[in-house]
Amino acid sequence: MTDAVHRFLLENLDIRGTVVRLGPVWHELQARRDSAPPVRDLLGELAAVTAMIGSSLKLPGRLSFQLQGHGPVRMLVMDCDEQLRLRGMAQTREGEAIAAGTVPELLGDGQLVLTLQTDTTPDRPYQSVVPLAGSQLTDIFEHYLAQSEQTPTRILLGADERYACGLLLQKMPEADQRDADGWNRVLHLAATVSAAELALPAETLLGRLFPEETVRLFDPVPVRYHCPRDEEKVLDMLRSLGREEVADILEEHDHILIQDDICNQEYRYGEEVLETLFAPQKRTLH
Structure with missing residues (x-):
């Protein structure tokens, strides 16, 4: 099953995990974007790890990861809500060639910014910033989770034009009491997973990876692409500028063009927007 997060438990080892394989959702994330393959694949890996971590959201809200750097790739952003949308x-930086490489080669010195905004405290989002430590995206997120959750974690990620996939493994507190060598054994098995195997259905992947373990696979949770047009938000932003400033922009450029980069959509307005935004409100007589 594509476009779903599968959580599982290695019952005899007290090790938990998450698997994701994005297909059509990943295609929608790529749509109308002409990204170089190294950038596309890095964005796919970020989509996979965001879905896996986002599947643990308990309250309505939004989880956002932003990778910022000074290299050819300026920024990567991925976010999801509690419904895994x-x-x-x-x-990327204009005019800079993009070649396959490590995260430091693509992003340069930079940082990972996590923002968690819940519906209960929308004006007080939680934010955490960590350096881009490591050569791969897996290194960065393993380092982040080790700091934030203090739980030993191993992450595998892979992406191409077809799929964006991931496997996340975490050692629970009682794991050593259950099997002193269990975590090391699981890490050894995980190191054998190829990119092709990571793109297999969850049941097939886990069956091949842990043939001698008792794997409890929980019901899949669907992942969706969700980036609707929000005309009212754009109009509210223009309204906040005031009639005079909007009129000045229209006089200089003949139109107003607003680009929504994250959803890859544009909003274009002509002089008629003045009437839409600033028409006198009709008074109702009682």
Whole structure:
């Protein structure tokens, strides 16, 4: 099954995990974007790990990961809500060639910014910033989770034009009491997974990876792409500028063009927008 997060438990080892394989959702994230393959694949890996971590959201809200750097790739953004509705984008520096390489080669020195905004405290989002430590995206997120959750974690990620996939494994507190060598054994098995195997259905992948373990696979949770047009939000932003400033922009450019980069959509307005935004409100007589 594509476009779903599968959580599982290695019952005899007290090790939990998450598997994701994005197909059509990943295609929608790529749509109308002409990204170089290294950038596309890095964005796909970010989509996979965001879905896996986002599947643990307990309250309504939004989880966002932003990778910022000074290299050819300026920024990668991916976020999801508690319903695992994804959206994201990549931005590169104009005129710089993009070649396959490590995260430091693509992003340069930079940082990972996590923002968690819940519906209960929308004005007080939680934010965490960590350096881009490591050569791959897996290194960065393993480092982040080790700091934030203090739980030993191993992450595998892979992406191409067809799929964006991931496997996340975490050692629970009682794991050593259950099997002193269990975590090391699981890490050894995980190291054998190829990119092709990572793109297999969850049941097939876990069956091949842990043939001698008792795997409890929970019901899949669907992942969706969700980036609708929000005309009212754009109009509210223009309204906040005031009639005079909007009129000045129209006089200079003949139109107003607003680009929504994360959803890859544009909003274009002509002089008629003045009437839409600033027409006198009709008074109702009682």
